[in-house]
Amino acid sequence: MTDTGEIIRIASRGDGVTADGRHVPFAAPGDRLNPGGGLIHGPHHAEPPCPHFQLCGGCQLQHLDDATLEIFVRDRIIHALTAQDIPMPEFMPVHVSPPQSRRRVAVRSAWAGKQFQLGFSSEKSHRIVDLTQCDTMVLELFAVLQPLRAFLAPRIGPKRNVEIKLALVDQGVDVLIENWSPEGLETHEAMTGFATANRLARLSIDDGFGPTTYWEPEPATVTLGGIAVAYPPYGFLQATKDGEQALLRAVQDIVGESKLVADLFSGLGTFAFGIASGRKVFAAEAERAALLSMKAATGKAGLQLFAEHRDLFRRPLIPAELNRFQAVILDPPRAGAREQVTELSKSEVAKIAYVSCNPSSFARDAKMLIAAGYKLQRIWPVGQFRWSTHVELAGEFTRQ
Structure with missing residues (x-):
């Protein structure tokens, strides 16, 4: 007799599906629904490595083991x-790409009271999850997030949100900040200090009229087929x-x-x-x-x-x-x-x-x-x- 409460597959949006067609969030094949509606984990249920899982919209499947991901x-x-x-x-x-391998990401900012947050949006929400850990992006990109918070928080008003686009290129981390216009000598000097201290490959700003590069010690490139190709700010990779x-x-x-x-x-x-x-x-x-x-x-x-x-x-x-x-x-x-x-x-x-x-x-x-x-x-x-x-x-x- 079929166990109608057993999860038999994963639907396209990441929900587990029981034998009788019920959709169960964050369930893995082999999990079972108990009579009280809770979930009994089976052999393919993995422990999510990130504390933001289920809230951050960047991942939907950290509860699956590698075989089930494939x-x-x-x-x-x-x-x-x-x-x-x-x-x-x-x-x-x-x-399937390994953890900490994403080399191109876009994060957003938001103010929560007096706290400046930087991260991904929650699933089906505009709420920003302030990232303290990320197991998807390469370490070089994640390492720039905290310095970015320190640089932007004093310069971004509570009514303004920006989007920061990061990519790992041959020379290091390429940073593009959108929806912001730097003003004043102090801000421009701080931009140079931020880029220098973090050894950025490039720092560009887009205030709505296209990217303007403020820092690029040498031309930013990506190597394709052994050829160094000039990389436009947050170009497709x-x-x-x-x-x-x-x-x-x-x-x-x-x-x-x-x-x-x-x-x-x-x-x-x-x-x-x-x-x-x-x-x-x-x-x-x-x-x-x-x-x-x-x-x-x-x-x-x-x-x-x-x-x-x-x-x-x-x-x-x-x-x-x-x-x-x-x-x-x-x-x-x-x-x-x-x-x-x-x-x-x-x-x-x-x-x-x-x-x-x-x-x-x-x-x-x-x-x-x-x-x-x-x-x-x-x-x-x-x-x-x-x-x-x-x-x-x-x-x-x-x-x-």
């Missing part, structure tokens, strides 16, 4: 494919270095021996630089700062990489352009790449490496490609946002 990442993708009636491909091993490498290995495996490759939604060139050696690569990107960084790095490296400023939602590559390439890499935003996939469906491209941060939009686009004669061969599931319900993947499509 199953959750894989199942999120399976459920998305099932919803679109897509036959299951071969699944490659799941990659894969969330973790290990996650980036897992996705890059998948893309390299899919592209294989193809010598003419297009990288669409290329960003700074994470995949373009990662595969450029021995190939001719065309890269298309709509974000101008990222495109200029990629072009400058390409020129210095002497690669056969041509980058074009192009909005692929408004002006996707058409079949006549796509058919020049033996393989195409796609890495679109969360909304997916409906317009570009429509054109790919009409093309003769032999291989497509589709990198996605949203299994639902990926499955929608996959259905279109499959209907046009492509086969979804393999999927590499990646959980870069450890303990979060956010899931990424790389999918391999081949023209049949």
Whole structure:
């Protein structure tokens, strides 16, 4: 007889689900509901490492052991494919990033009485959780939070909240403070002192008119495919270095021996630089700062990489352009790449490496490609946002 009070799976938003369909927050598979409504922990229930868990919105799954985290990442993708009636491909091993590996985060400030707080928002709330510990971000980023509190608290009025965006680059920590305008000589001198004391790679301020850099001893860069690429303030990066490498290995495996490759939604060139050696690569990107960084790095490296400023939602590559390439890499935003996939469906491209941060939009686009004669061969599931319900993947499509 089925135990209807046993947790049998984790739903997409992180709740445990019983055999009879009840949703239970912070429950793990193998947990059981007792008659009084409490939770009896099972073998897959882990002790959350962070004291802010259940209040901070940064994590939803710290109560799961590693094996269950991997199953959750894989199942999120399976459920998305099932919803679109897509036959299951071969699944490659799941990659989940380790603790303290996030290299790009955004935190917010708030005043609670006389206390200046800095941290993430609570789940489904604007309340700020003042972080005294964080097991997701790299130690270099977390180490900057307390000095930031000390620097900002005397200079941020109780009616103003700011957002601080942090990224780990080759030279150290890149800091961008938004919704604040520094005024007066004392404040500017304090900014220099703060940046110097904490050995920041760069300190920029955005008061609503775009980032202005106040401190940058040497140009801030990120290394992609062995190439140092100029990094715009809080430019897009894969969330973790290990996650980036897992996705890059998948893309390299899919592209294989193809010598003419297009990288669409290329960003700074994470995949373009990662595969450029021995190939001719065309890269298309709509974000101008990222495109200029990629072009400058390409020129210095002497690669056969041509980058074009192009909005692929408004002006996707058409079949006549796509058919020049033996393989195409796609890495679109969360909304997916409906317009570009429509054109790919009409093309003769032999291989497509589709990198996605949203299994639902990926499955929608996959259905279109499959209907046009492509086969979804393999999927590499990646959980870069450890303990979060956010899931990424790389999918391999081949023209049949």
